[in-house]
Amino acid sequence: MTETAVPAPTFPVPTSLSPSRVSSFTTCPMQFRFSSIEKLPEAPGPATTKGSIVHRALELLFVRPPTARTRAALAIDLATALEEFRTDPDYIGLRLDDDAADRFEQECFALIDKYFAMEDPTTIREIGLELWMEAQVGALTLRGIIDRLELDDDGELVVTDYKTGRAPSGNFEQKSLAGVHFYSFLCEAVFGKRPAKIRLMYLSSGETIDTVPSAQSVKFITTRTTAVWSAVERACTTGDFRPRQSRLCDYCSFKQWCPAFGGDPSRAAVEAVAAHDALIAGPVPAGAA
Numbered sequence: 358m359t360e361t362a363v364p365a366p367t368f369p370v371p372t373s374l375s376p377s378r379v380s381s382f383t384t385c386p387m388q389f390r391f392s393s394i395e396k397l398p399e400a401p402g403p404a405t406t407k408g409s410i411v412h413r414a415l416e417l418l419f420v421r422p423p424t425a426r427t428r429a430a431l432a433i434d435l436a437t438a439l440e441e442f443r444t445d446p447d448y449i450g451l452r453l454d455d456d457a458a459d460r461f462e463q464e465c466f467a468l469i470d471k472y473f474a475m476e477d478p479t480t481i482r483e484i485g486l487e488l489w490m491e492a493q494v495g496a497l498t499l500r501g502i503i504d505r506l507e508l509d510d511d512g513e514l515v516v517t518d519y520k521t522g523r524a525p526s527g528n529f530e531q532k533s534l535a536g537v538h539f540y541s542f543l544c545e546a547v548f549g550k551r552p553a554k555i556r557l558m559y560l561s562s563g564e565t566i567d568t569v570p571s572a573q574s575v576k577f578i579t580t581r582t583t584a585v586w587s588a589v590e591r592a593c594t595t596g597d598f599r600p601r602q603s604r605l606c607d608y609c610s611f612k613q614w615c616p617a618f619g620g621d622p623s624r625a626a627v628e629a630v631a632a633h634d635a636l637i638a639g640p641v642p643a644g645a646a
């Protein structure tokens with residue numbers, strides 16, 4: 358008997374890309390399929406949730422008038438952000454017991470201590486916080502959120518991106534900056550002006566990486582995202598999203614359905630949603646009631 362080939366599933370082609378999606382596709386197309394095309398839920402991780410809480414606290418700090426941006430005010434804003442997240446699935450899903458919840462809070466407070474050692478928020482002339490921006494490149498919409506947009510002493514735009522993970526080294530630094538050049542591209546497209554500087558603030562180590570975007574770096578973004586989008590379009594049409602193994606596989610939420618590890622991707626949609634629902638519906642963790 359002749360075996361009939363099973364056609365690969367095809368997927369709707371996305372119409373927009375963000376820096377994290379571009380990075381996800383170039384890191385591993387199969388993971389991109391799971392997270393960005395099928396939009397499967399992932400178990401939250403402490404690092405990501407901590408990052409969201411600290412970003413929110415800093416947003417609240419910068420809503421205050423400059424002279425009120427004190428260390429004590431940021432502690433209050435962090436406490437507010439922690440309260441806001443107590444009932445969020447990204448916090449509940451961490452399943453922290455009392456001790457782990459205390460440690461989690463202490464680590465959040467350590468990040469804001471580092472922040473205060475890095476800059477004086479009373480001197481910042483912000484003009485936008487958590488800014489949603491988008492621009493067209495052909496039929497594709499590029500979009501992203503800028504943590505903070507401000508003016509320097511010369512009235513030039515500065516984009517600041519807070520990072521709560523570790524600062525990258527070597528090639529990874531360039532990869533990290535590629536995401537920020539993306540925001541530079543968005544600024545130029547939306548405001549008609551290229552930022553004078555882009556700052557990555559690594560709160561865990563206290564390091565700051567500054568870069569000056571150029572016409573070339575902005576042009577590189579359109580070239581790169583257009584190329585990535587063509588590859589995404591091709592993968593959606595053919596259903597061929599290749600797994601690309603790396604040390605990041607150890608942290609991948611979809612490893613059990615990845616063909617590179619003997620998994621069946623077609624089972625992911627049902628099983629990932631069921632696993633996530635069960636995680637969120639479990640016993641209420643410390644302080645979330």
Ligand code: SF4
Pocket residue numbers: 385387388600601602603605606609610611612615616617618
């Ligand atoms: S386990 Fe590794 S190869 Fe498989 S989808 Fe995840 S990152 Fe990609």
